[in-house]
Amino acid sequence: MLNVGVIGVGYWGPNIIRNFDACNETNMVVASDLKPERLSFIRKKHPAIRTTTDFNDIINDANIDAVAICTPVFTHYDLAKKALEAGKHVFLEKPMTSTSAQAEELVELAARKKRTLMLDHTFIYTGAVQMIKKFVEAGDLGDIYYFDSVRINLGLFQHDVNVIWDLAPHDISIMDHLLQLKPESVVATGADHVGKGLEDVAYMTVYYPNNVIAHIHANWLSPVKIRQTLIAGTKKMIVWDDNIPNEKIKVYDTGITVNRTKDEIYDTLIQYRTGDMWAPKVPLTEALSLEVNHFADCIKSGKTPVTDGVAGLNVVRILEASEKSIKARGKEIKL
């Protein structure tokens, strides 16, 4: 049994605690937060869990094997570094760090200390993404044309990061996981309507090799909530609408066939194919539950987590580049 401590029990931390508590491989021991009222909230729900306002009580506790860090982004680097240095395995909230240099350092540190560093890229563990991944890996989609994701709603405006750092880590981690391609560069645009230098509407394009292109629309100022991702390939195309309780994933037997003729100047003939649509049943297991078990399993077996430090670093690199690009009005930032 792995003894687990959780640092930060604001919005997301309680879910982490609930799942570590329910996991057969882990023993949820202690939680810390700067706000006492959050700790009493946790004690009420989980009377057996110790609480503390000092995270060092967790990091210095020799009895603790693993630490989950669910605090604001700007604290991730310091806390994860301390935890790794203290020999703990680390389960880290996304986005991983504020800079890619910090993320790289954590990746190296974890390797050096031989500790498991896993990123909480929750969506990767959902039934929907796992199913799409299976289709992509099996080649069902053919060669990928593009990945297009829209994640928009009203609020919640963050105080310290723009809408890309807030919402796009979901899409970036999914796209990195599905495409398994090294991105070349980022072009991002956006606007700040509140005047604090934090964009509330933003668009980013990521260029990949082989004409694969990805685009993400993140927006805190939308009257409607949209969670829609298109993934199109030469053979099939997927529409994933995460707002729909059933039929989240629709696979379209749709595409084009390009016939090149001798005289290519005017005669590239494009034929269109629209066929059946198929909505496979998506399993409803809670992603976080799978994830927490995977973390425990990786620690025990020494396996590399699916969402390891490198996956976290990949996301931060794109976020960082997008921020540079957005401030330079769409300047292409190489990765």
Place this chain on the structure above:
Amino acid sequence: MLNVGVIGVGYWGPNIIRNFDACNETNMVVASDLKPERLSFIRKKHPAIRTTTDFNDIINDANIDAVAICTPVFTHYDLAKKALEAGKHVFLEKPMTSTSAQAEELVELAARKKRTLMLDHTFIYTGAVQMIKKFVEAGDLGDIYYFDSVRINLGLFQHDVNVIWDLAPHDISIMDHLLQLKPESVVATGADHVGKGLEDVAYMTVYYPNNVIAHIHANWLSPVKIRQTLIAGTKKMIVWDDNIPNEKIKVYDTGITVNRTKDEIYDTLIQYRTGDMWAPKVPLTEALSLEVNHFADCIKSGKTPVTDGVAGLNVVRILEASEKSIKARGKEIKL
């Protein structure tokens, strides 16, 4: 009664003919096309209309007052120039020309010759856009935050222009009409999956003054057809889904209120407002019918058309800039 000739009766021309034929102010006299089979198609539907394979028969016909040009873009400049020089009023298909220099020249020529030059920006005459325009002008939306439009479907790939030149003129003309702002610059990205140098998936951001931002997603490789435009302001937000037969326009009483405190470092307080939604009944009159009547009325009265040559030029400038930007991987192109 205005005598009208139509040059080009491919996909769209027959609709133009039908509407000039039905209009009480116009007399649909003659149609030309290079393909005889298109002309026999027209003669079958409209036995009273003369046809010719030589557009000069129309331009040189002293009896013809106005010419509608419904040919491929690359021919617009030459044909419109000849028609204006021959003293005809011109009803011109969109996009206006292949370059902004050509468009400027046509605007000047029309002014010099005191002829009406009107662009067929059809959407401007739909009940939906006219209703949104009314809301925007009345200040119902407050200050505009952004304009976001998605126009995607499978095909039809064009041989000579990319997906932006093909689909985005609709969105650009609508956005120009609604915002009435001078755009500052364009950032565009995209990818060509066929290998002819014509992007089939493209994204463009247009920067406007006062933090107003616009974005268009145009795509020939989508498994689903989406025609959705969001227009958000400080007071209200609109979702216009042109695929829905009824309830195309939804007006949301949704928004944010920003309360600034003395200590602004951490304390900009943002309050969210979500209220009723309202779907006003949108009139179903055919846009082209209104448009053709407006053209006749402008010729008679000397009024400037709502979609005049300058409106056409505005669209071409943005298209031209988007093409430069897309080829330079998102480089900001000033307008």
Place this chain on the structure above:
Amino acid sequence: MLNVGVIGVGYWGPNIIRNFDACNETNMVVASDLKPERLSFIRKKHPAIRTTTDFNDIINDANIDAVAICTPVFTHYDLAKKALEAGKHVFLEKPMTSTSAQAEELVELAARKKRTLMLDHTFIYTGAVQMIKKFVEAGDLGDIYYFDSVRINLGLFQHDVNVIWDLAPHDISIMDHLLQLKPESVVATGADHVGKGLEDVAYMTVYYPNNVIAHIHANWLSPVKIRQTLIAGTKKMIVWDDNIPNEKIKVYDTGITVNRTKDEIYDTLIQYRTGDMWAPKVPLTEALSLEVNHFADCIKSGKTPVTDGVAGLNVVRILEASEKSIKARGKEIKL
């Protein structure tokens, strides 16, 4: 080539004419209507078609092989009888007649005169119904549980028949075609809100053998237009939404398994199965075009039409029973 005359060119007649005109096997010769303005409308669209205000000109014309009757229901019997007696093949609008006795007489008359009598049950020839029929016949649905259809919208109120006679013939003909079962009885309810004795909201249940049950909701007073049919079987279940342009038909791998135990008093165990959904591509051919060709083919080959007089009679019997039931507040009417 079959020479065809059409009697009645109100709302639907022009479609019939257009399709007989386009059919390679038929020669659309003459149309009649009591209203001269309808005839001039036809002449404008089809200058080659003769017109007359006297239907006898069609029936007595020895040159005419087949007559399509598109007049109000109460005239069907007389006109069809005259046409059959004159040796014409008859293409008859639905519902077939005002009474089942009349329908029976026409069936017999057609048999005696060896003429083709075909009902215009258009939906039977749509891609959607043909696809569902294929699934049912192949046993893909297993044993049918029920057929449930909702056909509601605002108006158009009819002057001479209630909402069941107006809207339900579609559903009844579809259900008769798909189930191929002899109905046992009908229970119908409804209300007349205008006060002319014609129900504008109505519900009808049709009992079939083997616990198969069918239900139709027909309504002229609905704020929304719904065209939804559920067909559930032991193996699969179909939802057909005719308002959706694509994905009209959705096939659900959904159902129950009943496990009976020895002690059946309390222990019938029901297991639920929800699986994938599949939306096969539905061909978009115009139903009426197929239908008109089928009519010509039946006349030529002597084959019995899919929607023959007996199919028409089956519909009228259920309509007639539903009217009796509705007037008797749901009294079961045996068929």
Place this chain on the structure above:
Amino acid sequence: MLNVGVIGVGYWGPNIIRNFDACNETNMVVASDLKPERLSFIRKKHPAIRTTTDFNDIINDANIDAVAICTPVFTHYDLAKKALEAGKHVFLEKPMTSTSAQAEELVELAARKKRTLMLDHTFIYTGAVQMIKKFVEAGDLGDIYYFDSVRINLGLFQHDVNVIWDLAPHDISIMDHLLQLKPESVVATGADHVGKGLEDVAYMTVYYPNNVIAHIHANWLSPVKIRQTLIAGTKKMIVWDDNIPNEKIKVYDTGITVNRTKDEIYDTLIQYRTGDMWAPKVPLTEALSLEVNHFADCIKSGKTPVTDGVAGLNVVRILEASEKSIKARGKEIKL
């Protein structure tokens, strides 16, 4: 503070306990169930609540003021009777009893004992129904034409009651609450596909005075979950789709105007009106929380609950009649 005991903590009971526990006016004291594992489930969530397998421990406890009964229907009468006779106020799960005679007896008993008897018709306390009720009472809909409700999904089959007794109490209680009319009679049809005499698909029509008609479709064998209610009046029409998270209620400015002329034989002229649609924001308060507070308030103040014993009796009368009708294949049962 009112001391409350809950009998029956299966599926719904835990929600009742949670809400009585959270209510400021009530003191959640004791829960009973025949199954010890349900009691340990409750103790884990609410360590302060006493539990017992014998409901008499609650009824005989002089300290208990009110009893909530959340057991299967067939036990309601006995338990509620004992509780009322013991001087307890009773909060009773729906449907109230298995027969209307039992329901009448409970109404009388509660009156005689001067105790509050309230039915848990939860939907009446939802934001959606309260908003519709406000519109109806304000006369916004005009005179009601009809109430039409569809409540269908896959399972859960009940062992002791048919689908009407299982699902329709929701719709019947809502319709009784909104219409405030005395029903005249019921016609119901249905089918049992499992063979235990319990219909799994059922339809019922309720006749009200003034041509108001109501219809409910309840179904355990549907591949899709539908929760849709139409309420149409002379002035406005409402579509309530309870599956939609936002925009549950849509109010349509749709209807007909009947113009009667002197010669009424053929000339009743019906004009159609389709106008704007309006989706008012529906408050999201938990219905059960409002309900439990209302119960406490009624006990304290002596007010009659909105969903009193008579409301419960009204529902049972219609259920009972529908069962008689369904067994007699649609025979009209007077109320």
